[in-house]
Amino acid sequence: xxxxxxxxxxxxxxxxxxxxxxxxxxxxxxxxxxxxxxxxxxxxxxxxxxxxxxxxxxxxxxxxxxxxxxxxxxxxxxxxxxxxxxxxxxxxxxxxxxxxxxxxxxxxxxxxxxxxxxxxxxxxxxxxxxxxxxxxxxxxxxxxxxxxxxxxxxxxxxxxxxxxx
Numbered sequence: 001x002x003x004x005x006x007x008x009x010x011x012x013x014x015x016x017x018x019x020x021x022x023x024x025x026x027x028x029x030x031x032x033x034x035x036x037x038x039x040x041x042x043x044x045x046x047x048x049x050x051x052x053x054x055x056x057x058x059x060x061x062x063x064x065x066x067x068x069x070x071x072x073x074x075x076x077x078x079x080x081x082x083x084x085x086x087x088x089x090x091x092x093x094x095x096x097x098x099x100x101x102x103x104x105x106x107x108x109x110x111x112x113x114x115x116x117x118x119x120x121x122x123x124x125x126x127x128x129x130x131x132x133x134x135x136x137x138x139x140x141x142x143x144x145x146x147x148x149x150x151x152x153x154x155x156x157x158x159x160x161x162x163x164x165x
Contacts, residue, residue, distance in 0.1 A: 092126035100154040
């Protein structure tokens with residue numbers, strides 16, 4: 001928990017989340033305990049960097065599934081030092097693979113701040129498409145900005161499944 005909290009407090013992470021202030025470790029620990037209690041069946045995954053001799057945990061992904069309509073919201077958090085290396089796109093693609101082939105959701109969606117072009121590119125590489133825009137709903141470097149809505153459909157998810165291999 002402490003390691004994830006440190007990643008979330010990095011100024012680049014705060015900007016990416018549109019947050020204005022850091023969060024204390026105690027508040028984050030309490031928030032995580034609440035999430036784990038209320039969302040016990042939430043699929044969560046640890047992202048590992050396997051480019052070194054020993055695999056290192058460098059982030060997390062999660063799916064918040066709405067079972068009634070078979071859709072899910074996608075969330076990712078990567079350690080700042082691992083960004084811009086393709087890990088986000090790969091972790092996203094693997095999580096989509098799981099969503100469509102294991103949990104059998106029909107659509108996965110996300111929100112991303114419009115100025116976060118690195119994240120938008122990673123999501124596009126993984127299979128997300130632009131679905132809409134929430135005007136002036138976020139903050140980027142202290143300035144109001146739009147949030148992009150992106151989605152991925154099971155029917156558009158191409159390529160072989162890593163799960164089937």
